[in-house]
Every structure is written in structure tokens, then in C-alpha cells.
Amino acid sequence: MIQQISPIPTGMIETQTIEVSIGPQHPSTHGVFRMDAVLDGETVVGLKPVMGYLHRNHEQLAERMTWLASIPYTDRLDYFNSMTNNWALCLSVEKLAGIKVPERAEYIRVIVSELTRILNHSCVIGFMLQDLGAWGTPLLYAFREREKILDLFESLSGARMMCNYMRFGGVRVDMTDAMVAQAKDIVAKFPRFLDEFEQLLSNNEVLLARCQKVGILPKELAINASISGPMARASGVDYDIRKVDKYGVYGRFDFRVPLGEVGDVYDRYYIRVLEMRESIKILNQALRDLPAGAFVAPEVKLRNFKIPPGDGYGRVEAPKGELGFYLVSDEGGKMPYRYHCRPPSFINLTTLEDMCLGHKVADVVIILGSVDIVLGEVDR
């Protein structure tokens, strides 16, 4: 059933492997996720991820409701990053319906998405350190900073996590000057927090010893398994949809894409740190250049919004990787005929076994932590 590597050599001390079910109730599976691990002592010789405990029928639900009503459901996919989820769906629908998004809306979308990215990356590092046994200290520092971003999201969209903020053709609420000032304040203070974070972690010998050369994902495997996001970039794959597609107004910003060499847990950690720094660069530019104007395309209706028959795929660089929605509209066009979501968490998780084999149990949890999954998105 489960593939085993390094069979026990005969003629030596007879040892037994034990099969351990890590999850679905486990402190570090980030939700209801299960790994069926075969252990030889502490070493993992077989591992099978088991998913589906949180299946919520997202795609079929969306096929039975209007385009608009799917937006709040995308919030619940990756509940850390509702903004980018919204954007992915809106981008797909806008592509399909041929809606032009006003300038200001595009900039606001960039701002909230990049804030989401730094929020997500800092918390992921926190969670990973939690898995490393740091008693949540980095996590709570990350939460402390996240709080400020969530405050901004709340004053902007009304909710802290389930923002439901974007609409086809723009965003729901305009960003007032006060909110822009709030965002500028957050962006100005964030590098200081990052420095503190790095001082706490980046040179910590225990972290280095735990993370380096653990859970290596080779570049070829990353490409073949269609890994995306920071995980692919940590393996040295130069693939960032913000650069590849230049969707929205990303073509106008000056930022770089950091790439890792080894593709281990430490690279995945540090790529995220570097990406946060790049996100801050984008945020500074976006907040500086934020144009005036409409924040939502005026021709888009809320009710009886219909899309002519056709299909389209829109994708964004979500903090976890490529998040895309493939949508088919048929006659009538009030609701999707087919609605497919390409979740980065799920696809990034497919290489878990390759990364874990031969490592210790303790490494499995940090490898899982470094993959950065949210079960809402894995199971949908």
C-alpha cells in the first residue's frame, strides 16, 4: 500500500516499522489533514497524504449560485488570503465578461493583495516555527503585525478575514485618505518588524540546523509537479505570475523575484522573508501612485449579472502560489456552467512524500509547515 524506501537489510538486528497516522487530529497538520506515515524508528520510510476531511463542495456550490454569490465563498478557500482569492475569481470573470477595471480599483487591489502577501508570509513563518517548537513566539509577533493589517482590512471591507471585498469590475468600497494613510503607516513600520523577525530567526543555529538540507524539492520535480508560488521559487524556478502575466497593473511596479538554490525548508523560509521585502517595495510604489477616479466599473450590475457563453481562466499570484479559476458560462449566463478552482495549496502538497522520505518525523511537520497549506483550499 505504502511505498517503502531502504528496506531493512537482512542479517542485522530485526526491527519493525510502525505505521503512524499523523492527523487528522494533530497539532501540526494545520487543520484536518492526515498523513499515513511508516516509520522505521524515527525515520520516515513511507508517507501518504490523505485529504478530503474538509471538503465543502466549493465548486459545485458555485455552479448553483450567481457569479456574485461565489465571491464570499472564495474568502473561505484560503481563509488567510481572502483578498487574493477574491481577485482571482474577479479576474477570471472580468476576463470572461470583458470588463475593464478602473485604474484606481487596480491599484487598490494591488495594495490589498500585497498586504495580504506580507500577512500570509509572516504568519506562515510563525506557524512553521510553531511546528519547530518555538512555543509560538515568532507566530505571536507575526500576529501582532498582522493585527494592524487586519485592522486596515476591517475598516476597508468591514471584516477582518472574510473580506469579500472585490467586485467584478473593481472593489466594493473606496479607500479613503485615512485608510491610505493607515496603509502607509503599516508599510513604513513593517521593515522594522521584519528586521526584528530576522534577528530572532535567521541566524538562529537551531533553526538553521533544523531547516537546512531538509525537505529538498529539486527544481525538475518542482516544475514537473507544477509547483508554484514561493515553494517553486525556493527551488529555483523563476515563475511569478505577477511577472509572467503582468495582470492588473503589476507591469508598472519595480520589484524583483528572489530565487533559492537548494529548495529546502530554509530556502522556503528565507524566500518568504525576501518576498515580503519586495512586497513592501510594491506597496510603497502603489500607495504613492494611487490615482483618483472610480473604484468600480460603472457598467457592471450587481443583480442579474450575466456573462455571454464562453470559457476563461484567470489566475493570480496568491501568497501560496498560482490561484486560478476556470469558468465556463453557458446559455443564460446567470451562473457558471462549470467552475473549477486551481488551488496552490493542494497542488503544492502533492510533492510532500518526495520531500519527506528519509527524514525524521520531526522534519515531516516542518516540511508540511514550509509547504504552507490551508486546508480550506486543499479540500475546497
Add this chain to the structure above:
Amino acid sequence: MDYAFWTISGITVLGALLAVTLRNLVHCVLSLILFFLGIAAHYFLLRADFIGAVQILIYIGAVAVLILFAIMLTRNVTGEAGPQEVVGVKWWIGSLCAALTAGLISFAVRADSVAETLSPGPKATVAVADIGKGFVGNWIVPFEAMAVLLTAALIGAVVIALEEVRNRR
């Protein structure tokens, strides 16, 4: 003193009996530990604090734990040990050995010199310093011989372990 002696002796013998009669291997080891503890208590009773502490340190802290570790590594630790032959050839051989040992010890105890040394009293207290001086004084040759032997054993164990690791790779 007598009450303490008899109580501790009872516990020790009980531990020893349980260690050989229980069917579950881990239970056997735990009983064995009880027995070791009883022996250590006897040492304390005889005012041989140092030997008592060493008894706990080595027999409970090292030997018993090593046995436990060996059981955990080699047997199905979560399950029962399986059917075991309780009374058989091995049992008789063991009983014979036990009887011989008991006879030998009782003979030795009856001999005057040993009995005198073991008689309780302040004179018999063994100071740590005396032991130390004994090791590097009168008994230096056997002590060093033992040290060399143990070091050789240690190195041998490392070599075997390294070979196993190499074979695995």
C-alpha cells in the same frame, strides 16, 4: 532495623519472582527494576551509601533501561510477548543455577570472615574516599585492566555500529 530488613527483603524477593514468572516482557523488566531497587535499599541499610547509589545509577539507570530499550527495539512492544514455555528444560537449568548460587552464598555467609565484614555497625561504613583510594592504590592493576577492557568493548561496539550504518547506506 529488622522490620526494615524483612520488608525490603520481601519486596526484593517478590520482584525477583515476578521478574521470572510474569508473561509480559516489559512487566518482567519492571519487576526486575523493583528487585534492583530492593538490592539498593539493602545497601543503604548496610550503610554502603555509595554502593547503593551506584546500584541505582547503573542497574536501574543504565542496565534496566538498556534492557527496556532492547525489548522495544526488537520485539512487538505494543503487543503481548506471545506464548512462552513456562516449565521446560530452560526452567530446570535456571532453577539449578539458582539453587547452586543460593548454596554458594549461604556457604560464604556462614564462613566467618564474610559474616564479620557484613555485620552491621559503624565500623562497616564504607567511605567514598576509601573506595577511591582503593581503586588507585592497592587495586590499581585490576582497575586499569577493567578500564582497558571496557574501553575495548566500547570501541568494538562503535565499530560494529558504524559497519551497520555503512551497510545500510
Add this chain to the structure above:
Amino acid sequence: METIYQLIAGWFAGKPEWLPLAIAIAVPILFIVGVYPAIFAYTTLVERKALGRVQNRYGPNRVGRWGILQPLADGLKLLTKEDIVPRDADKFTHFLAPVIAVIPSVLLFAIVPIAPGLVPVNLNIGILFAFAISTASVLALFMGGWASRNKFSLLGAMRAVAQVVSYEVPMVLAAVAVVMAAGSLSTLDIVKAQTRGGLEIAGWFVFQPWGFVGFVLFAIGAMAESARTPFDIPEAESEIIAGYHTEYSGFKFALFQLGEYLAAIAMAGITVTMFLGGYLGPGIHIPYIGGFIAAFWFFLKLGCMILLNIWIRGTWPRVRVDQLMGFAWKVLLPMSILNIAVVGLWHFMGNKVLAWGVTAAILGLAFVILAKISAAGNIEKRTYRYAN
């Protein structure tokens, strides 16, 4: 015990002779089972509050002012919780494990002196007794893990056994250096050996190079023995849920916690005794109140050690099981053996200033070499490139 006996023997001249003896035995026992568990209870509170502050939180502050009654509330809650024993568990062993977890931890306090002459039992093999007893605590971890019939518990038990046995070695060797310098195994003698020229601070072993290294080795070993972060792998919650006490609930769980914390506190006490001058400090020779001042110094140092433990717990991630073993055998063990040799050198060098420099140089060099050997293969400095 002896001090108390001498003190009160005179008062009971006409009474039966066993009475002063019984009192002399009872007082230290009551002290140990009364004061140290109270310290344990408030250590948990202090730990939670300090960890909270480290993590920018308040920590417990609901039960009583500053959360003062929190330990009571915790105890009550644990007492009233349902005691769950897994169906397939080995019931007797499962029951016995938490009991055994507490006993060695309490026994450890018997040799920790808190004031001049005031030690519950002045054993002439004091330190050896402590090590002998503390090895027994591993049995509790093993029994708890094995009896639960849970694979995670079993993994935790195996880790605990391997870890405690491994760290015992460098710890004992670090203590051997102290015993050599003090010339005695008795804890009272060790404390007395740390006075020098009437000064109560300068003679502490921690201020000598070998003493400092020994202190670090011993503190690391003590942390590992009592399974504190970053060596808490027997109960690493992110990996094996709660290790050996996964299947324990209610008061049995509390007993495990009690045993673990008491062991940590006792180990901190022994560290203080061996390296930080025990109860030594200014003012301990003042008549009448000198004893109280000494006890104050002892508990102050003890508190500092506990706080250091908490601080480390709040900062460092946990090491991996193979790194843990490697660290014990490849770094701590050579260091501790070298340390013993260095103590010999120190003992036979007449000029202490010169000896200080020489030993410091030797130990520093050894540390650098060991660090290079052990870390070279694992840790590397990385630079990252950016895509065009």
C-alpha cells in the same frame, strides 16, 4: 536533618527519645512536600506570565489579581476532570507511571542545601545520590509511554529514554569536575568549597573557566533531563502530540507535570549549589538572620535559573532527535571529558591567574574546534539571487 535534630534535641530532654528524631525527620519532609510544590505551582504561573510577556500577551490574569489563584484553579480543574484510560492500556503500569514520575523529583530535593548546614539530608554521596535518583525518572516516562498503547506515546517514551540516558553522561562528567575541585560529593562541602578568602562571590565555580564550561554543560544537561525546551522532544507537541503523556488526563497528567517541573526546579537547585555558590552571598554570616539571608540568596539564584529556563523556552526552537543525540555525544561529551582534564590542570597549577588564562584558552580553543567540526556539515551561509 542533623542540624534540626541538634537544635531541638535539647528541648525534649524529658520526653521519649524518638520524639526529637521524628520531628527532625518530619520537618524536612514537610518542607519538601510543602514548599517545593508551592514553588512548582507558582513556577507554572510565572512561566505562563513570562512567556506571555515575551510573546506580547498578558498571560493569566483572570483568577485573582495578576492571576494569583490560577494554579489553584488549574489544580481544581485537573482534579475534577475525567480520568481516561485507554481500553487497551496496561492499566496498572498506566496508573503507576505518574506516581513514579513524582517520587524521584521529590527525592532530589533531599540533598539541596538552602542555608549553611541546612540541608534535608546531608549525604556524603550527595551528588551521586542525585544522579542515581534522577535516572529513575526515565522509568516513569517509559512506563507512561509504553502502557498507553499509543504509537505517539511509544515514540515519546523511546525518545525520552534515549535522551535522558544520553544526557546523563555529560552531566555526570560535568559534575565530576566540580567534585574534583571541591574534593567531596557532599553538597554542603561543595558549597563551602566555593568561598575564597572570606569573599562570598569570587569563589563561585562559575567564575572559573572550567566552572563556566561545567555550568553550561550541566545546565544544558539539566534542561535535557527535565525535557525542557529546546530539548523537549519526548513531548514535542508539534511532532508526537504530547509524547508519553498523550493518553493521560486529569490528575495523572498533573502528576506528570508536577514531576517534570519539580525535576527542573531541583536540577536548577543543584546547578545553583554546584556552580553558583548555593546559598552563598553577602551577609550570610550575620548572627541570627544570616540563615534567612542565605536562604534568600539561594531562592533568588534558583529563581534566576528558572527564569533563564523560561526565557530560553520562549525563544528557541526545538532541536531534532538525531541532532539532540549528536549534540550530547559529539559536543557535550568531549567538552566534559576535556573539562575534567582541565580541572586537574587547574588543581596543580600554583599561579591561579596564569591557570585562569591557560584553562580559558584551552577550553575556548576546544569549543571553536568542536563547533567547527559539528556545525560545518550542517549550517551554511546562503545568498540569494534574483530573477531578471
Add this chain to the structure above:
Amino acid sequence: MGFLGKGLFQGMAVTARNFVGTYFDRGTREKLVTYQYPEEKPPLPENSRSFPFLVYDGTPDAMRCVACKICETECPPQCIYIVMDRDEKGKPQQRPKVFDIDISVCMQCQICVEVCPFEAIKMDNDYEKSQYGRFDDLIEHLPDLLKSNEYYNEIKPTEAKAVDAKLKAEAEKKAKKGTSKPAAAAPAKPAAPAPAPKPATAPAGKITIPEDAPFTAEQRAWLAGFLSAGGVATSGTGVSPVAVAETTGETPVPLPEATPAAEAPAGGWPWHDPGLGMSQRMDLVKAAPLADKLMAAMAQTDCHACGYDCRGYADAIAAGSETDLSLCLPGEAETAKKLEELMKEAGKL
């Protein structure tokens, strides 16, 4: 890299700074971010949302909701349940009899607020809705949901002010249109009590013409129709789908397809009274053009559930540009059936 262990001590310096920092963080929440919840609560931004509530003006009877069921249809998790009120004769009243929100299902997405053309449902700030029961306690019924406009003004001042201004403007427009026309057509209007102190918000269903008023049946029907149109207050331009637009000072985005309110035909719109039964309305429009017939069959609340106002929808169907006959939500199945019937009669289906 310095010596081994340097990183560990750097980390300890960071945690020590944070430890000490929390003791010198007096209310700035830079280091000590926790809100100690029951005693202190974080200030909620105006946009903050928890669960929906229904706005009424003045008394709870004067609710803005007309039971048009748009929110019920658009609600993504379908947690709203509405039953339109009917009088004893079974005539539909423009108000809900049952309005339930299952707050254990509600996901606080605010879509009901956005789609409501009557500014009747709004998001509350109150997040403390814990209940002991798992089932019935977590369903909010109409009395729980109704909250006054003053309360709305209190929790969301900017947004509510904008909404009030908008409603007032519409009501004035309506009133102007209403008074100019009928004043010419029917000068005898002694009992026109309609838009007295709060013209914008007086719901039509509430104003009933006294039984002893000196009107003929035809006049009576006309009056009722007029009053209901005036009270409901939404016609044509000015209704923004993006209700919150006003709060942020942006110009409201007009509905592009919203046709200007058609001028009343010379004879008035006597059939323009959803209070009348379907057959009565059909009788009244026997001679009217198809578009009028179609409109008479609708609920005529101008709720925009179909994406038009009622006139626009009727015109679109009559012109053949709209083929979906099931869009009138407040009319329920009855309207859909009648529309189909009418279109079949007209030979267009």
C-alpha cells in the same frame, strides 16, 4: 558568521526586548496588543459588519422592507426566509410577515445589503450574539431584526446620512412628480395625507384610506396606487447598486438600464395597485397595451430584482429584448404564470 550560538543569543535579546517592552507599553498597543475583551472592546470601524438587521423609520411598523425577496434569492448561503404579509382577504401587503435570518448559517458577506434597493437591510455592528441553544435561538425573527433608523445612524453615521439624503431626494422627486400630475387630473384631493413629516419613508402599505372617505371605487383604487408609489419611493434614476458608494463620497453609479419613469397615461394608472388582486388588476388593464398588462401582472414594487424597474421590465418583455419571465421575485409564481399567459395570448411566446 561569528561564533556558534550567536544567533541564539540574538534571538534571546529580541525576546528580552519584547518582554521588557510590554511593561512600558502604556496603551500604545505597539508591544502589548491584546484587548482584554469583556472589559475593553476594540473600536469598530464604521464599515465593520456582523449580521444584518432591518431598518425602520419611527415605529417598528414603518419598516422599509417590502418583502421583495431579493435578498432571499441573492443570499449565498440562503439563510434568509421571507413570507410576504397578506391581509385577511389574501391580498399581498408590501411588508414581510415572516423575516428570518439564521445567524448560524449567515456568513456576514453583506451581499443582502448591497442588493437591497430599498435601503431596508443593513449590517449591524453587534457581534455578541452567543446563545445557549443550537437551533431556534440562533434564528433571528422579524422583531429581533428590526432596528430604528436612529440606531443605524448611530452605528454607521456617514453611511446612514448618505442613505437618508438619498431617500429624501428620491421622495421629494417622487412627491413633485406625484403632486404635479394628479393635481391636474384630479383636483379634489382633500385626504392626501401621504408625505407628511417623513415622506421618504412612509410605507405605502400603512396608509389606508378611511372607509368613510368620499371616494368612488375607481378613485379609491387610483389613490391607493398613487400613495403606494409615492411611499415606496424608488423609480428610475438615482438608485445605486453600490449603496456604500455614498459613504465614501463617490458619486453614485446609476443603473444603466434603469429607464426613466414612464409618464403616467392620461387616465392615470388605476391598476397600479399591488393591493388589488391579480384578477382585479387584469380587469382594469383589459384595454391597455401589452406592456401595461404585463406591468399590472407584476408586483410593482420597483425592487429591481429583475434588473429593471417594473416599467422597464414590462417594456423589455413587450419589446422582446428580455425573454426571462421569471425575474419578478416579489410577484412569486403567480406573476410568472400570468406573464407567460399574457405573452401566449399576445402570440409572442
